[in-house]
Amino acid sequence: MKAMYIDALHGASGDMLISSLVDYGLPILFLEDIIKKLGVDNFIELKVSQSSRQGIIGTHLDVIIDSPESHTYKWQDFVRIVQESNLSDYVKRVTTDIFKLIGQAESEVHNTDIDQVEFHELGTLDTLFDVVGFVSSIEELGIGEIYCSPLPRGSGKINTAHGILPVPPPATLKIIEIMDAPSFPPHDLGVVTGEMITPTGTAILSTLASFDSPVMLISGSGCGLGTRDPESHPNITRIHIGSIESANSNIPFNSELMLLETNIDDTTGEILGYVLERLMDMGAKDVWHTPIQMKKNRPATLLSVLIEKDSFDDISGFMFRETATLGIRVKDIYRLEADRKIEEFKSSLGDVNVKIKLIDGSFIDAYPEYEDCKDIAIQKSTPLIEVYKIIQSEIRDKFSNNM
Template sequence: MKTLYFDCFSGISGDMVIGALLDAGADFNRLEKELKKLEIEEEYSIQQNKVVKNGITSTKFDVVLNNHSQKHEHSHAEEDDHKHLHSHEHTHTHTHSDEGDHEHTHAHTHSDKDDHQHTHHHHDHSHRSYQDIVVMIKNAGFTEQVETMALKIFKKIGEAEGHIHGLPLETVHFHEVGAVDSIIDIVGAAILMNDLEIKVVKSSSVAVGSGKIHIDHGVYPVPAPATLEILKGVPVQQSDLKAELATPTGAAIVAVLTEEFGTIPSMEIKSIGYGAGTKTFPNHPNVLRVIIGEE
């Protein structure tokens, strides 16, 4: 039985998952082709690059937003792939003492639908509701396995964030950046897991990091509240690194897909992949390792 093992010694994020799966042999061209079924390709492009993290050659996956002048690296340890939900109707900027300013993505709740009719225009997705994203995934024509996997992961994030902020799932709206990153990371992970014909997913405990992150609402502990909510029932491991190692998207992927947590299972190893995070630590390779084999 084809088994995939997530080795989360440096945490997990959505882009690290995709990078690791590509590094382990998944098909980038197939990923790109399948993602076009979502019909939002005018909003982004994807790219992969080989990078070296503390001596380990790994694959860095990035989503580049076409309507933003800079590359949006929604990556692990920089907190950029937060999909925090807030009942505020504007964009926030989060400030981190060690990284400078990063524009973060947020979900929103709206009571006045008339003010947000633009959310349904094809070329102006300033906000996307959770329900819009569900419909998009269902209408894309993915295989049943890909559709089911993606919807479960998205629901996990939405429910956790809604719980933190006291919002029902139906009222959740993702800001444009967060929606695109979430969709690509989550649907992309499902596409690649299916491409690799993975039957069973197992995982180590998840390193979450330590310290605090500074946002405009104040100082929050690591792991962030939404990430911690998603990781209910998932074993986590202590880390002395003063950084956020597990992001909401990565946490949801491992929480939903993993059938068993523990050490590396007994299996014949077929392929190994390393997915790189953005940040580089002095004495610690910032990568997610996946091990694929036959049990």
């Protein structure tokens, strides 16, 4: 099954999403046919251009509206137009869900009955085209699974029909809330990014996509450009299209974990040691730190934490509370594990627990547990390294002969 991953980390709108598909190779004639099926081909013209945003080349699809009269549509009008068309049942069902979601968000923001909601900026034919065009294109390309990055909330203010509003605008924020979509603030809180995700883009993504980052074999990609070219970030939406099954089917992963990482440059060694100890106590699979060098040649520490997915909230919250970090990078990790078992071993120095490593049922190696060896070293006043050597030699003699 064909899958698509949408990189919306730098922004997403309806036109940027369709632009990314055109950049991937979606024929513009297909989109023009969608406009005809909607019966609005006299009012919409598509213009495709290639450009760049901060050096990244992509495609921008300009949706030019030439309506003879100024008319604002309600979400029910969009649904009626779609339902009266000869588009597929899938497109009708999904686009109706998206339009209704936008209507629900607007009704909750303005404390208005959903049937009385006015769309204002969203009530134009380009909103109709963005939603129907994207959903129809997904069906045309045979994409069965859609994944997406977390959504950037952006910062600053925008001018709207309701006046000057904060970014993200209330309707966008309400859709994020209703759909429980993951989002994040700007990495640099002092930078004004402007609007990075629109209500239309947010509604499309939160309806169609799973907010996850799967392992994929990528066969093609596309880059859609937004209209603005801000200094704060490249105003782009990228897509990657490929296969999920072929990427994973031949790899016998034992577990799926998450890796949390953050750079820390103003924490003492005592605090860092405490954090590592507590993270292990909280159930982290592994914790380590690496010396790094940050901008302006400042020495710092990279804190890495490997966790089970169900402990994400507790452990990420602890990292925010106990360190000075303002952001945590999150990656999905697929881990291969050798077979292992724990057995008690009676050595010449005393009883110890032994971790035995097996591959296809055959003995590979065995390792005495540190705490047991430490206790023996203290009790017998013997260097720990000598305890390890003696016990490991006896372990290998026994298990290599018996397995």
